[in-house]
Amino acid sequence: MAPEKKFVSSKLNKFMHPRNPYRTPPSFKKLSMKFPEFRAYCTYDVSGKVHLDFKNPRAVRALTTSLLDQDFDLKVSIPDDRLVPTLPLRLNYLLWIEDLLTHAAHYDSEHFVLAIDIGVGAACVYPLLGAKRFGWCFVGTESDQLSFTSAHTNVQNNNLQDKIFLKKVESNIIFKDVIGEEKVKSWTLECKLRSKVDIAECSKKCAECEPQASQLNPQNEVNFDEGQVKAEIKKTEECSTYLYDFTMCNPPFFSCEEETDTMKKSKKDRGEPLSAPTGAIHEKVTEGGEISFITKMIEESQLFKDKIRIFTTLIGTKAHIKLIKNALSTASPSCSVLTEFCQGRTMRWGVAWTFDPSLKLNQVKSKKDMATNKPLILMMPRSLMSVYSVPSAWNMINKWLHHLKVKVQVLKSSKYFISVNVKAFKATWLHQRRKERQNMRRGVGASNGNMNIDGNNSEIIENGNGRSSKRKREAGAETCGDHDGEMMMKVNICTDRDFKTNRCSEAIPKNQSSLDCSLTSSHLGSPHSISVKEIPQNHSKQENLKLTQGKDKLQNLNKGKQERLESILRCNLQVKQSGALISLEAFYLGGSSGKDGLNQLLQFMRNQLAKPTV
Template structure:
């Protein structure tokens, strides 16, 4: 389902662009358009070249700037970028900051898209930082071509810090905000496994270079590093902000800020079929949560499943013990897990299932036992002259039956029982998960609780309830 209804109310792209009109104005855009049988003008959104031309022409049409987007760099999605800028506008308007605004864009990229939008739309003064020399060169060319050097300065970051190196060199300069669109992934494999099949196939083609998409520790560690640096420079920047690509990372970052008593708020950036999240925090006197409250409450929220974990026989009733037991059960179900954080009284993890291994366990066991008994009976009734090859053939048949029984799956959409088409041999490194969830084990008073929140996946919330029931059934 398209999410345009949840886009920022001031975003001009709430109403989709008129491609036919755009094609008449820009011949280069006309060259990549397609007309369907109904006469509607569109483009191939899976073609990076078409995306590049579309973004270039929209920037010309709606913002009056001529931006060159390198073929080997990320094509910025304008509705998303504009959502972020508009949210920062909301933060600044809430504290009546609208004159002589100064901002920092961490990792500005080859297009310097955030500084360009901020400067052309709001006349904000921006400093864009970048570690990649080639992207920095292209960004400067774009700024010079559009005569934006009065508003936008670029700074090459040769350090491992995010804002420290800049603030140490810009002595005395105070900024209203910093913003960043951090690389979402910690590795190419994580990038490959990131999309779940419950969503429609990707509408847009893949663009971006490794340095734009991957960073050590992924976006969670990147954002935590920014939080750490913000503590040192809390008097130099009013609002620290970042985009977040994974909801489970947003939850962890919200916990990080809350645990240290740092005032914060967050929002959803909805556009097309994509949701991202914005996170902002401040050390100033502003009650940021009340001034700009979270926007994700506009849509129906998924309430977590919470229940108490009972004591295990002959094992201490501790967070670590319960965590190890849950890991054992998840391993039985072949559910992947990633520890997000360990605090004194809580452990958080992201869990991901590639196939349904938890549904209809009794049915699987009964079927397996029946097939084994039938096969054993048939083998006993065979004549004593059965040769070894026949026995091997029978064993192979039994193994196929066992594998078939194990792979019985539940189709959430219509409630029917289907035989899974997934086997160990065809699970590729880039297989999409059928369920992702956020799991937290924490101590409250003298009890240890487990809280599991559905994130996405076509197994749905029903699949998550089945996993919870499996954990309960196999706890002791």
């Protein structure tokens, strides 16, 4: 009697991409109530729980089409003898590419993206999801006539022909005869033109909604002309040779039909596949297997390195990774990166490479890579909290982060666990003790970072480097009362040991309005602020506020891009209770300051525990 195979649970789901909606499994009960075609393959136990036979290919097909309809509003039909895509893996791949575009290429959400999908399949799942969820445009290729017809029907049924162009190719075609083909070039030009039109119309509507902002800044008015937009696109193409932002591919894994039976080469303790195999033989088998296919893709990528910015592909077998890395090294790309896609009991790998020296693809890491990094741990003492609990500890930490003026996003919050994402754009945690000593010398409390103006007791002294100090009234100043306010007083600030040279500063005249002082100090160093000189004096405070808000709205895209460029530290903080103790775990994600920046942030928190100043 053969030994019973072990059942392996879906432990890889915890390493699924953080933005993948299928990290939480879908409700079969809701699907069965909403879609009769899915309900036909469901069974129910005595408790009312819904079960699905994954070894039935039709049941798997009904599940995929129902999820596409429910979660993405996509009407998709898949022929019986064609591959049924698993959505968690497809979304992991697309979300990883989105990370590459966002963090490596620094694209914002409004950036026009044009991609190539090699072998779209009958479902055309990657272009459909990419266009519907991310707004990307795709040129897709397909060699099988039945799959091409099915993919074309799915694009038409979802009214996405403006974002997806399909081309029938021969089986051995990857990039050649696709990028330079006249119909493809014409469609991509029209696609870019439509994108420019949409942006221009959106900007025009924003200008109409902000009449005051348009009057204040007439150069921001939009005068749209189709001929000008077309000329601008051609001019942009002349300056930038990149026609496509990325390519993607899910190549056939096997070199012969015998290899498709994975149980023959599986480990002895591995259980049988939960799902029935689907797909035609040409979708799973190619001459030389995926190694030969990807190697050819790498060779052709050198011919189009000035046309395509990022090349990507899936890898189905771990044993092939080393061979593919060796083939990639011969192409000498500027940068390459390997990642893992984890879903259910299945693991796949993705590789990306570029010849653009400005891209640092290795900045983007998979969740599994980040999870394997050991965190920095800070234990929270009982003595500093009246109530020793995770929420109380988080309130204390949140107060520190608010003082440091970092961006905080709460990811998960419960009674015993709180997880947040932190982004810092300045190293505000450095030199805190020095700043405290300077504030004490100037007579300003450590918790007060604003300049206070008091005409009876003190004056504001502002030196050349933008710092201000408070000069107390001298005992005999009353004898000079007649001259006070009529002359400027110069004071040498020599008491601060941190200054290497003496600096002179001039007193601000008393007749200067407090509004000018407060605006100048509050907007000092802000890259998106409006200075006092830019605001007309005949405007009321309310009008000035509206103008400021309008200007900020017009700069949202540039601001988001600038924040990504200036980010010096990105990390995840987790406050958790283990047994009777509460700890803070800090996971480094990225940033120009490196892990040293995270160590410095934790050191600031340790100093606050030892000697609170916030």
